[in-house]
Amino acid sequence: MTLGEFIISNQKAFKYSSGELSRLINSIRLAAKVVNHEIRKAGLVDITGAAGDINIQGEAQQKLDVLANDLFKQTLINREIVCGIASEEEDDYVIVEGQNKTNDNKYVLLMDPLDGSSNIDVNVSVGTIFSIYRRVSPIGTPVTKEDFLQKGSEQVAAGYVAYGTSTMLVFTTGNGVNGFTLNPAIGTFYLSHPNIKFPEIGKIYSVSEGYFTHFQEGMKRFLVHCKELNKEDNRPYTARYIGSLVTDFHRNMLKGGVYIYPATAITPNGKLRLLYECNPMAFICEQAGGKASDGFTRILDIKPSELHQRVPFYCGSKQLVQKAERFMSEFSAEEKPYYDMVSNNDNTH
Ligand code: AHG
Ligand code: MN
Ligand code: MN
Numbered sequence: 472m473t474l475g476e477f478i479i480s481n482q483k484a485f486k487y488s489s490g491e492l493s494r495l496i497n498s499i500r501l502a503a504k505v506v507n508h509e510i511r512k513a514g515l516v517d518i519t520g521a522a523g524d525i526n527i528q529g530e531a532q533q534k535l536d537v538l539a540n541d542l543f544k545q546t547l548i549n550r551e552i553v554c555g556i557a558s559e560e561e562d563d564y565v566i567v568e569g570q571n572k573t574n575d576n577k578y579v580l581l582m583d584p585l586d587g588s589s590n591i592d593v594n595v596s597v598g599t600i601f602s603i604y605r606r607v608s609p610i611g612t613p614v615t616k617e618d619f620l621q622k623g624s625e626q627v628a629a630g631y632v633a634y635g636t637s638t639m640l641v642f643t644t645g646n647g648v649n650g651f652t653l654n655p656a657i658g659t660f661y662l663s664h665p666n667i668k669f670p671e672i673g674k675i676y677s678v679s680e681g682y683f684t685h686f687q688e689g690m691k692r693f694l695v696h697c698k699e700l701n702k703e704d705n706r707p708y709t710a711r712y713i714g715s716l717v718t719d720f721h722r723n724m725l726k727g728g729v730y731i732y733p734a735t736a737i738t739p740n741g742k743l744r745l746l747y748e749c750n751p752m753a754f755i756c757e758q759a760g761g762k763a764s765d766g767f768t769r770i771l772d773i774k775p776s777e778l779h780q781r782v783p784f785y786c787g788s789k790q791l792v793q794k795a796e797r798f799m800s801e802f803s804a805e806e807k808p809y810y811d812m813v814s815n816n817d818n819t820h
């Protein structure tokens with residue numbers, strides 16, 4: 472089944488079935504293919520540019536995360552399919568106006584247009600993350616910040632594109648998680664991974680352990696636990712860390728594991744952004760039977776206060792996340808207010 476066929480046959484099952492959400496997913500499908508095309512030639516840009524045909528065009532020299540941002544934004548704006556966009560690459564949210572300066576669309580889209588972008592230079596997988604909400608302000612008026620600062624539990628749909636050895640679009644509209652693989656020869660996504668579920672028992676942990684010295688006590692103890700020998704729960708676990716959230720998450724969802732970007736002494740709120748990274752991945756995670764928290768609290772229950780706010784992120788197989796949480800509440804509960812009290816926006820990293 473192709474993604475196009477899937478959207479048509481599932482339209483009734485989508486939360487809001489006016490067709491607007493289907494058209495929006497269709498636009499994301501198109502933008503994903505365009506970005507995929509650009510990423511696949513990333514290593515060639517300098518070579519072909521030296522031959523004089525691409526490099527003189529501004530676009531080819533643009534950083535790929537800015538280019539991906541522009542391509543997604545433009546695809547959505549051109550189709551007048553959303554009323555507002557917020558992106559990791561934009562300082563503020565973007566109001567989308569229709570040709571007549573009005574806009575009757577009810578959805579806002581938030582995105583991390585290129586996740587793991589530092590991996591581009593070394594030919595390692597990257598991704599795009601998106602999150603969709605129904606606006607809370609009246610239709611026909613310009614969107615407001617409140618339309619974007621909704622709890623993750625209000626998401627209507629969320630997904631990611633993984634530009635890996637193959638390109639996959641994985642998304643949920645609140646009815647389970649489905650994965651589609653691009654056949655590059657004909658530019659069509661096919662349903663390759665229906666109804667994805669996290670394996671009950673996972674044994675992969677994905678953390679940048681290089682920052683161990685900066686971690687809270689609970690996190691340190693959890694990492695020591697992962698490495699201890701214990702046949703009963705299959706320890707020691709396997710360490711895997713790519714440094715692309717999308718790719719680390721995708722692998723863990725298929726094989727079973729936990730991804731953690733914890734609070735550190737230098738980045739008390741972790742690194743990942745609540746709105747563009749954690750909320751969409753948490754929604755997908757829960758829809759696949761997993762669990763996502765900040766070490767103490769469910770991610771989807773956090774009321775955002777700022778567009779670019781960061782939050783510690785624990786997500787993956789339920790049992791592993793619960794285990795990490797137990798270490799955090801036993802050994803770091805009194806440290807929790809430490810990161811709560813620090814401003815959400817000042818930890819650049
Ligand atoms: P982005 O490229 O959108 O800035 O995100 C990178 C993120 C995430 O994908 C990854 O897991 C994490 O940063 C890696 O951070 P460290 O290099 O600190 O491990
Ligand atoms: Mn990112
Ligand atoms: Mn990014």
